[in-house]
Amino acid sequence: MAKFNIIGRDTLRIDGHKIVTGKAPFLNDIRLRGMLVGKILRSPHPHAEIVSIDLSKAKSLPGVKAVIGLDREKTRYIGNHVAAVAAGDEQTAEKALKLIEVEYKPLPYVVSAEKSMEEGAPRVYDKRPNVEKIRDEKRGDVELGFKEADVVLERTYKTAIEIHHPAETHGSIAKWEGDRLIVWDSTQAIHTVRDGLARILGIPAGCVTVIKRYMGAGFGSKLGLNVHTVSAAMLAKQTGRPVKITLTRKENSLCVGNRPASLQTYKSGVKKDGTLTALSLINYTTGGVKRGDRCSEPLLDVYRCPNLHVKEYTVFTNMGGSRPTRAPGHVQGTFGLEGFLDELANEIGMDPLELRKMNYTTKNRGDTGVPYSSKGLDKCYELGAEKIGWHRRNKTPGAGQGSTRRGLGMSSQIFWGDGVPGTLADVKLYPDGSVDVICGTQDIGCGTRTHMAVVAADTLGLQPKDITIKLGNSDYPWAPISGGSLTTPSVAPAVRDASLKAADHLKEMAAKKLKVSGKDISLQDKKLADKNNPENAISFKELTRDLRRETVFHGERKGMPDGFAYNTFGAHFVEVEVDTETGQIKVLKVVAAHDSGQIINTKTAESQVIGGVTQGVSTALFEQRIVDDTTGTLVNPNWRDYKIATSMDTPEIIPIFVDVDDPHINILGTKGLGEPPRIPIAAAIGNAVYNAIGVHIRETPMTPDKVLQALKQKEVI
């Protein structure tokens, strides 16, 4: 593995001070001259035909500059967009919304998945059934596998719908300059937004520039083009003035995505020695008017098993549609699969970690596919188990005494996170010695600016703060969406490639000056020197003067060889305490071991893991969108009633990054880390609770009522 000076070390965020002193502009902080405030009218009905819309009264309200209908014949959920207004101030815009007269013809609707699956349930889409198969995948022969097993077990797990709730709600500003549209957006995907706007507005993509400055995260809810962004562009066009639309927390809860629910039934055969002989899953997933998540990826991949059958169905309802939510499908699927494995282990009296090791694979698709380019899951097991003190676990689940009981649990993690070939980045050297790194990626809050600076600085013998980072503009070289844990493994190798080219160029220049061969030049500590005679040197700054003009080096993230599977891995180990009188679960400690390849910056990587684990604790214990089944009304569309973890709920969290060399994945051997720490934590907490009290809570969030109920059932049995 290449030796690095700065990559893989602890580097402070280069934009840290800007943020902590309130100088980082978020979307809502951008003020343009003459800017109007836009608002969206949303349907109060879960399902209705729009018979007519009358905009005239709204239009004639003083202060209102434009009102537009948003071309709908039907609304399919509460919060579905109907019309939009732009006015001089927020109060006027709100008043105008009330003056838009819409005649709705309410239609039959269904908001619960259970009811949607019933015969004769109202249809969400006229020409589609409410239940659609989204996966049917087989290998081997499961029936044969069940016959070969010593034990066959079947269990059902359930996960709730979650809302992303980024700290900053969605928002966009649109401004026209002649035929050119400039959009400031709080987005995870500047290029996608640009292309979408161009398509919908019928203008060339090159006439649209999307800018993202600082943003309050997204977690997947800001991955695509939004209706409010298109509306802002249309209102701006009509009024000839910039228009800003930001969503409220309630709108954030209703109509910009959610993590689909799941109802997963696993059946498996296992031999007494722990060998898995068959695995099957039937899953029903609900993402409102959009498709649910396929939850079987971990099952299809991570453990050796020749016989498998997966069937997944999506169930439509008249609720706001899903959007990818930090590790879509993997979070739900891992909660089911990893909980199930612990129950299997218990059936055959085996240590659950041993069961996982017993079925370890180095090839994907349950050992039937291609080798992983690298897989450090075994190291995660080893280091994680040691750090938590795995030997302390109750050998029999629930063996402890007293009203508060402790337990240990663990879970494996697999995810993508390989990066996108073709990602571009430029390094620009100026004759004054300054350096730009330019890439059309977006820093959604994880520290991408810093990661780019670290890679360039390391390669060019500089310090991260010497580099000027330019990102978040769709006019810059192409980079993919910031989702799927793609950003670092796409952008960092592209920056590395461009920086290496720049370094080579500088070395050649220095070689001429110092009268040695380019190969003999070292570039470090802001100096280019003859390796054999370090006295013979020239400073970076002095050398760049000879460039005479700015010089650009293009870098690209290259492709990956066929014949490998590219994945990230990890394992979480958790200790919990359960109060058997109140049903309260307290997470005491989490050891989060990850194989994400070469870490670029441990400072931001640790923060990523701790933040991901915190969200996972939240999934495990608190988060659920609550809907009134009869009216379709969202009961908790705010941050008071939709509970997320607070500082009172989070445990000690110990991140571990295992040392794994991946020569295939990219020139840095780096893999994604955004989603992995979010994946195994809820399952590990569930398993620790099982270990503590001897009964498995098969449903998230694991609220006290469910714990008490489960304990009661155990007594009865």
Added chain:
Amino acid sequence: MKTYLIEIKLNKELKEVEVTAQETLLEILRNKLGAIDVKDGCGKGDCGACAVLLDGKAVNSCLTLALQANGKEVTTLRGIGNEKNPHPIQNSFVKHGAVQCGFCTAGMVVIAKAFLNQNQNPSRQEIREAISGNLCRCTGYEKIIDAIQNMALESKS
């Protein structure tokens, strides 16, 4: 609508501003006084992103009427320290990686400042309680607690 002229000392600068009886301190800070370092995360008192110091005491500015700030001193994130001259608590946040997206940071730093004024030797549990009204969706809380605790330790030594 009837308006009132109020006077507040914003980050040590005296300001006069016309407000209505309905307007919140958050609204006038962001919309009339350019204090965009104060963030609006929910507008309902649930998240703490809008926290400011009102005569040295931390409040959620979205739950405070502008009129209530009349004649008082308001300190926002920028009043605590700036890029050239950051406050040690701000440095500590950067040093301990307590910032991801940074949207919650304005409120966190303000709360931390108010808390450390009263308690120079806090336990981890006390810090947890102090920031329990401030939601952070990205960083989690452990690094933020580290930052506050280490700041306290450093200023003692």
